[in-house]
Amino acid sequence: MISDEKKRPTFGVKLKERNYQYKQSVYGVAYDQRQQTFLTVETKWNNLLLPGGGIERGETPEQALHRDLLEETGFTIRIEAPIGRAEQYVLTPDGEAILNDAFFFRMTLHERTQTAVEGDHRLVWCSFHEVDDLFHAHQVFGIVTNTRCFFVSGIL
Numbered sequence: 001m002i003s004d005e006k007k008r009p010t011f012g013v014k015l016k017e018r019n020y021q022y023k024q025s026v027y028g029v030a031y032d033q034r035q036q037t038f039l040t041v042e043t044k045w046n047n048l049l050l051p052g053g054g055i056e057r058g059e060t061p062e063q064a065l066h067r068d069l070l071e072e073t074g075f076t077i078r079i080e081a082p083i084g085r086a087e088q089y090v091l092t093p094d095g096e097a098i099l100n101d102a103f104f105f106r107m108t109l110h111e112r113t114q115t116a117v118e119g120d121h122r123l124v125w126c127s128f129h130e131v132d133d134l135f136h137a138h139q140v141f142g143i144v145t146n147t148r149c150f151f152v153s154g155i156l
Contacts, residue, residue: 011089012138013089023099024102027049028052028077029050036127037125038125040124040134042123048126048134049136052072053068065079065107072117077108077110079107083145084141085101086104088102102139104141104145106146
């Protein structure tokens, strides 16, 4: 589990006149074998997101990541290590105000065991130069933080 001891980075703008619904989510950061590209999911609106999603009642972030990755990609995964945690204030297209409290984990794709349930999602491998193309700023934080850890440890 990711420690909650220090203040989480927060992205987006909190509008004073809005009441934000608190939602927890989890996202996985996976790289290709050469550590040159990272995995994203492209939605039907052409938004690039890290794979993952909402944490359901009774789930741990790790359990939710396993479930979400299977639904979105059809792959089982191996969680390697926690990356961090960040928040983002979001207004959905239908006007819902959400404070997204997100957990990030480094992971590897293991085995494709089924067809992805979410048929409107397409897997896209992005280069590090495309990190700013991610739809949500807190997901950029997840990639940048993990990449920084790789450089410090000598992996990249």
